[in-house]
Amino acid sequence: MKLRLLPSTIDGAGLVSERQHFACFVIDGCVAFDAGSLASSVNEQERENIRDVVLTHAHLDHIAGLPLFIDDLFQTLTEPVRVHAERSVIDALEEHIFNWSIYPRFSELKNRFGSVVEYHEFEQGKQFDVRHLTVRAVAVNHKVPSSGFLISDTSGTIAITGDTAEMNEFWNEVNRVEKLSGLFIECALPNELHELASVSHHLTAEKLAHELTKFERDDSPIYVINIKPAHREAVVSQIGLLGVKGIEILEAGRTYQF
Secondary structure: OEEEEOOOOEOOOOOEOOOOOOOOEEEOOOEEEOOOOHHHHOOHHHHHHOOEEEOOOOOHHHHOHHHHHHHHHOOOOOOOEEEEEOHHHHHHHHHHHOOOOOOOOHHHOEEOOEEOEEEEEOOOOOEEEEOOEEEEEEEOOOOOOOEEEEEEEOOEEEEEOOOOOOOOHHHHHHOOOOOEEEEEEEOOEOHHHHHHHHHHOOOEHHHHHHHHOOOOOOOOOEEEEOOOHHHHHHHHHHHHOOOOOOEEEOOEOOEEEO
């Protein structure tokens, strides 16, 4: 399994910035998990191959690229873009994004080949297939309904929290995985913003350290994701002081092999 965090922010020199504003993880060049920078940062081969998008939740930094991605491909799609999401996320997209006021309701439109978007509803706690992957959606603890994912192929499983605060069900599921190749966990805010983290249901470095005490594995690398860009330096510094073995910050644009 190969995973790449799509870059979403360019610095003043025209290079990929470490401060990332959006979340979009492409697996094996053909399935996107979240869609924050999907339209702007996929390469041409990925643009041709990605027809499945799996969403953790409906916040803007996780779905911003979806409307433009469908728009870019509208005339040439020979099959619809399949959006896999929990019912509340699908409803939010249709009510607040694809509502003709913000963007066209693509579910009502067709090109010469047929429909351009298709919703596939999943339920938390159940498995579903996306291309060659088996995905299990697990409830996490965010301000809106949100899912983490256990994503498996024949070689193993990776676990992605998406946005979350303290959680239990996710850890129960992760600790039962037979072959865990990688854990991807958020740490959005620095310790000094712990009150904001509590209100918005995110993790700080201290909260991350507490959560990792529930992680009963020592056979898997840990990658930190979804750091708020304005606080990246502070969060990275505080994570470094935790002394957690095998933890690193996920790099945008780099391909990871599992």
